[in-house]
Amino acid sequence: MVIALVLGGAGADASNPAVGKVVNGLNLAVMPAAGRPYAPWYIRASKSVAGECPQLAPALLAAQGYQESGFNPSIEGPPTQYGTAKGIAQFIDSTWATWGEDEDGDGTALGAKDPEDAIMAQARYMCSMVKKASRSGYKGDPVHLALAGYNAGWGWVDYYKGVPPERFAKGQTYHYVRIITSTAAKWGTALGGQLSSEGWTRPVDGQLGTPYRQSGANWSSGYHTGIDFAVPIGTTVRAAGPGTVVKAGAGVSYGNEIVIRHDDGIYSQYAHLSSISVSEGQKVQGGQTVGLSGNTGNSTGPHLHFEIRTSPAYGSDISPVPYLRKRGVTL
Secondary structure, three states: OOOOOOOOOOOOOOOOHHHOOEEOOEEHHHOOHHHHHHHHHHHHHHHHHOOOOOOOOHHHHHHHHHHHHOOOOOOEOOOEOOEOOEOOOOEOHHHHHHHOOOOOOOOOOOHHHOHHHHHHHHHHHHHHHHHHHHHHOOOOOHHHHHHHHHHHOHHHHHHHOOOOOOOHHHHHHHHHHHHHHHHHHHHOEEOOEEOOOOOOOOOOOOEEOOOOOOEOOOOOOOEOOOEEEEOOOOOEEEOOOOEEEEEEEEOOOOOEEEEEEEOOOOEEEEEEEOEEOOOOOOEEOOOOEEEEOEOOOOOOOOEEEEEEEOOOOOOOEEOHHHHHHOOOOOO
16 A cells, blocks of 8 residues: 655654653653554554564554554545555555454444554554565565555565665655654664664673684684673573574573574574573564573673574574674664
8 A cells, every 4th residue: 555654753742751661662752642542552463463473563563553644543545546545554445354353342334444453454464464575585674575565565565576666656665664664663662672673682781792703712613603792690681683483492512592593594692591581483573582691501701692693503603793783783
């Protein structure tokens, strides 16, 4: 659905910090006042698809709703050859017929103009496109591709094999994706760490220690295969980005460790943990707590050892710094 952009700055009319703090990934204090009543539904919608699409955080869905309608549940877009977009999530009738359901128990008379029903349908529709994007092999983050598909129609994503470029539709879809991801980063807090617009964050709050590729006899490879964060035992460790846990348990040299496979096929590792709070096969969101830092395994003191790898196995390491920088995270 191609909808006119809401170009107002994120957080307009949201100057009262007492309105709310971070609630399940939504910072109500920086959301526009018009969107706060719908915050529980964006949270509920995110949870409803979390098993298949953990990338669809409440802040992302809320930012998309704001971009679509300014949180106006009765708004209608201009008539087009495909139909008229309606409501807070701007569904046209044909798309609503597929994804719309009575979620709040008040009947279906309002259709796409029922904001609670529309928010839940928005999450289901977005999740279907995130999964399609993940299977497509197209360049780009699956969430970005899904947002482009929601705005312009998946046919244009197929045509360009990615997010349509800025020259398409006078930049409407290109900027739609950029504005929503930027707004989501401002509205969403990842359990102690701010998410980047790509949905990524630092794995732990702490100073950097031993850098990547430092040489020395302490390591069997002859060099340090990751980066260290100098943090005390018991510091919260977060998933750097969304993905699936492929290893969670005791190792040898790495002690208690976690390995997560991300949507682009790259892996992140978290080692020397004192405790682990996720299990193998579990889907996680960027910023989700996965364990606590420690001093287990072959360690010279309390810290978090963090790696980025091209496979789950030791020896496939790449530099974490440029990888995370491309995802909006500066170490």
